Amino acid sequence: MAGAFRPVDGNRHSHVPPYRLALGPGPEPGRGRRTGGHRAWRVRALLPGVPVRHLGRQVGPGGHRRRFARNRGRSVIMADPLKGLSVLLVGCGKMGGAMLLGWLGQGLARENVVVVDPGAGTSVPEGVRSVTPEEAAHLTPRPDLCVVAVKPQTIKTVLPAYAALAAQGTTFLSVAAGTTLAGLDQALGGNAAVVRAMPNTPAAIGRGMSVLVANDRVSDVARAAAEALMRAVGTVAWVEDEALIDAVTAVSGxxxxxxxxxxxxxxxxxxxxxxxxxxxxxxxxxxxxxxxxxxxxxxxxxxxxxxxxTSPGGTTAAALDVLMAEDALAPLMRRAILAAQHRSRELAS
Ligand SMILES: NC(=O)C1=CN([C@@H]2O[C@H](COP(=O)(O)OP(=O)(O)OC[C@H]3O[C@@H](n4cnc5c(N)ncnc54)[C@H](OP(=O)(O)O)[C@@H]3O)[C@@H](O)[C@H]2O)C=CC1
Ligand SMILES: O=C(O)[C@@H]1CCC=N1
Missing domain, CATH: 1.10.3730.10 (ProC C-terminal domain-like)
Known part of the structure; x- marks a missing residue:
């Protein structure tokens, strides 16, 4: 994994490298401005029964790493990177809905988001337009980014309806497990700018981890827009080798x-x-x-x-002797990760 992604150098403010680890600054749940009740609804859909605090714009660092990255990189972080960005979200279920919450909380204008989800009904946040796939394909002006968060099993039948948008220059960002850049591009007509991202559900409270990879048709501007969207819901890293995404899915997804x-x-x-x-x-x-x-x-x-x-000779040591035995947690976790990685590869076909 060493060298697979390049860390951001926050001191080199004039240079934005194409691949990088972008640690935070994630938004701060429960701090900053108050937002509408529908956001809490969506978080509740993920965390039923748990009291929900509203998302707000980030106003302060939440941990030593985010504080570090935020202070050093302050002048390269735009005040409102989502302002002015137009987004079409196809699929507003658990993952798409979680990301939408974060984007709205971080400054994406409601009038700049359009959602397609036949299953979402009235749960689309107030002020966000909901359209049919047919209407979405003919949106004017066309969206800068189309984020696709439908199931891997259906994505290749869903995407052809959006080929016209891809041909006109909309960049596609898919969060579907397994489905490769080549597969996404093919379903979009064969000449599309495509980013793959693997997020996770802590995105709903701005604490997600997303890893991104892009095909070579994605412009620097679109790459920055995709990164801004995912940074709004947590930490972002880029990889150059798409094959790593299966392991990423297994570990953080x-x-x-x-x-x-x-x-x-x-x-x-x-x-x-x-x-x-x-x-x-x-x-x-x-x-x-x-x-x-x-x-x-x-x-x-x-x-x-x-x-x-772990006090020497104490209770924790007694438990860890069991958990850290040769045939205990480590090999079990390795097997679990390999199973998920294997399934991610299977979903590609
Ligand atoms: N859940 C997670 O933790 C993560 C998920 N992902 C990826 O995110 C994607 C979505 O997963 P998840 O959110 O869990 O699944 P969900 O089923 O919750 O969300 C998918 C949504 O897409 C809707 N949908 C179905 N067909 C269409 C269509 N033609 N156009 C628009 N919307 C449609 C579904 O509606 P309906 O229910 O009516 O079918 C549903 O609301 C998957 O590809 C998954 O691999 C990635 C990382 C983490
Ligand atoms: O279980 C899945 O397939 C998706 C991808 C990662 C998390 N949920």
């Missing part, structure tokens, strides 16, 4: 599910150890969110933070 499973299994183990169910649920949730927040806030690597918990 699907990754939130593994963390949620950890919470579930930790709570279950707590119950088995004699805790009342609701207390076990609370301990598991708070432990994982607290540990994640600590990881975000501290400069230490995760191994150091783990060692900080």
């Amino acid at each position: 699907s990754g939130p599910a593994y963390v949620f499973l950890l919470v579930e299994t930790l709570a279950e183990a707590g119950r088995a150890a004699g805790l009342p169910g609701d207390l076990a649920d609370l301990l598991a949730r708070q432990t994982v969110t607290g540990a994640g927040a600590l990881l975000d806030a501290m400069p230490d690597d995760p191994a150091t933070l783990r060692r900080n918990v």
Whole structure:
């Protein structure tokens, strides 16, 4: 992976490299201006039963890494990179809806977004136009970017309706797992500017991780616009080698599910150890969110933070002897990641 992406050098303000790691600045959930209730609706769709704070424009750094990147790179970060950008969103389900929330919260004008989703109905945010695929294909002026967030199994039948937009110069950004740049281009008529992005659902609260790769028809301006859209919902990295996206999908695209499973299994183990169910649920949730927040806030690597918990000869060491055994978590995680990577490759066909 070393050398596969280039880090942004925040001191070289005159130079915007074509491939880079763009650490933050992600938006700050719950801070900044208040926004409409429909956004909370969408987050609730992802996190039912959890109190939802509104998204707001980023007003301050949330962790040591984001503070660092933000301060050093301040003069290359435009105040309102989404202002003036026009976006057609095809597919407003869990992932498309999560991104839309972030974009609106970060300054994308409602009148500059159009949504196509036969299944979304009234859940499209107030002030955002909803159209049919036929209407979308003839939008004037044509959108700068068309973000496609439909299922990989249907994307190749959905895209041909938008070939005219691609021919007129709209850049397409697909978040579909598996579907390759070549496959997307072919479905769009064979001469399209296409970006692939692999985000994840923490985008709904501005804490997503997205990895991008583009074909060579994507202009520098469109590349910057695609990056601005994804940065509005979290951290962005670019790769040059598209084959890496299958592993990215396995690690960060699907990754939130593994963390949620950890919470579930930790709570279950707590119950088995004699805790009342609701207390076990609370301990598991708070432990994982607290540990994640600590990881975000501290400069230490995760191994150091783990060692900080582990007293010699103590309880953590006893548990880690089980979890870190040769045949325990590490090989299990490797197998899980390989299975997801394999499935991502399968979805390409
Ligand atoms: N969920 C995740 O964590 C992640 C998902 N992705 C990718 O995002 C994409 C969407 O996944 P996800 O959001 O989970 O799935 P969803 O099913 O929640 O969203 C897809 C949406 O597209 C709608 N849709 C179906 N056909 C069309 C059409 N012809 N035009 C416009 N919209 C249409 C669906 O409506 P209906 O329900 O009525 O069919 C649905 O609302 C996938 O390709 C997936 O690989 C990428 C990273 C993470
Ligand atoms: O499960 C999936 O296929 C999608 C892609 C990554 C997360 N969800």
